[in-house]
Amino acid sequence: MNTIESIAAPVMSGRRVVNAYVQEAKAECLRYLRNPGFLLPTLLFPSVFYIMFGIFLSHANSADAPRYLLASYGTFGVMAPGLFGFGVSLALERDSGLLTLKRALPMPPGAYLLGKMCMAMLVAAIISIILMSLATFVAGVSLPVSRLAAFFVLEVLGVLPFCALGLLIGTLVKGQGAPGVVNLIYLPMAFLSGLWIPLPVLPSFLQSIAPLWPAYHLDRLALSAVGLGEGGNVIHVGVLAAFTVAFLWLAARRLRRHG
Numbered sequence: 047m048n049t050i051e052s053i054a055a056p057v058m059s060g061r062r063v064v065n066a067y068v069q070e071a072k073a074e075c076l077r078y079l080r081n082p083g084f085l086l087p088t089l090l091f092p093s094v095f096y097i098m099f100g101i102f103l104s105h106a107n108s109a110d111a112p113r114y115l116l117a118s119y120g121t122f123g124v125m126a127p128g129l130f131g132f133g134v135s136l137a138l139e140r141d142s143g144l145l146t147l148k149r150a151l152p153m154p155p156g157a158y159l160l161g162k163m164c165m166a167m168l169v170a171a172i173i174s175i176i177l178m179s180l181a182t183f184v185a186g187v188s189l190p191v192s193r194l195a196a197f198f199v200l201e202v203l204g205v206l207p208f209c210a211l212g213l214l215i216g217t218l219v220k221g222q223g224a225p226g227v228v229n230l231i232y233l234p235m236a237f238l239s240g241l242w243i244p245l246p247v248l249p250s251f252l253q254s255i256a257p258l259w260p261a262y263h264l265d266r267l268a269l270s271a272v273g274l275g276e277g278g279n280v281i282h283v284g285v286l287a288a289f290t291v292a293f294l295w296l297a298a299r300r301l302r303r304h305g
Contacts, residue, residue, distance in 0.1 A: 066153040067160055074161035075168050078131065088130065088169060092123030093176050101185045110274060112185035117197075117268035118241045120177050121261055124201050125236065127169035128208025129215070129228050132162055136216025137224035163209055170205040174198050189272060197271040204264045207286050210293035211260070217300035235259045260289045 078084055100115035108114075139145045148158050178194055181187040189197075212228070219227045236242060238252060239261035245253050256262045263282040269275045 063154055067157045070153060070157040070161035071164040072161075074165040078165050078169065084130065085169070088123075088126045089173060089176065091126070092119040092173055093180065095119050095122070096177055096180055097184075100181065104185065112181055112187050113189070113272050114244075114269070114274055116177055116181045116185075116187060117272050117274065118265060120174060120197065120201050121204070121239075121265040121268050122236050122241045123173040123177065124170040124205045124264075125208045125232060125261060127166040127173075128205045128210075129212040129232050130225075131166045131169070132209050132212030133215035133219075133228045134212075134221075134224040135162070136213060137219050138221035140216065141221035159213070163206070166205045166209050167202050171198070171202050174201040187272075193271060193273060197268060200264075200267055200271050204267070204286070207260045207264070207290045207293070210290045210297065214293045214297040214300070217297050235261050238262075239265055241265060257285070260286055263289075 096115055096119045100112045100119070104111045104115075136145070139148075145158075149155070174197065178198065182189070182194075211231075215228060215231070216224065239256055239259045240248070241261060245256055263285045266275065266282045267279060267286075270277075270279055
């Protein structure tokens with residue numbers, strides 16, 4: 047009886063568990079870094095927008111425009127790896143059966159999600175570095191190292207609520223329809239959060255509903271990181287944490303029921 051139980055319930059050593067997490071994270075990062083169809087648009091969109099509006103057209107705006115747009119396009123940039131890296135890929139992997147295969151593999155259940163989170167955070171870090179370099183060396187934005195570091199850390203961690211939202215989307219839609227659904231959420235959220243047009247320019251109704259979107263709260267924190275904040279950082283952090291927990295809970299419930 048003891049022999050049967052030991053065969054039926056093998057236990058991975060702590061070292062093998064850690065290695066499983068590391069290898070899955072490494073595989074996810076390499077897979078997406080080698081995928082130009084995902085990587086290039088994700089990196090180029092916020093960078094090109096910043097070059098156009100934060101550098102070439104900055105003379106038509108206020109002196110703080112390059113700094114303001116660094117925060118806005120930084121937020122816009124880090125939304126993509128979370129939404130597309132989780133939402134689209136999870137939907138495709140559910141349809142193809144890859145998610146079922148990964149569940150059958152002898153690896154910790156959380157390694158799959160942690161791997162995608164590491165991928166999204168890595169891409170967010172690359173986007174943040176590109177935008178900070180453009181702002182500092184091309185647009186002439188002068189920020190102390192402490193503010194640049196705060197902005198970088200915020201953007202890397204700020205991808206997590208969008209990973210959770212992407213995870214939820216990936217459990218709700220089919221693979222072929224996932225890109226369209228994600229874009230229907232991604233682009234309107236960016237606009238309604240004031241990332242493309244400052245909120246005071248928008249109609250009062252749109253201003254009043256802006257706090258409903260996680261991108262709005264991340265943008266407020268990014269503005270504070272670059273020295274243009276209006277306070278309330280604790281509230282914004284709390285709201286983003288609540289969004290993340292709620293999306294994860296709904297996604298986990300959906301996955302348990304429907305796979």
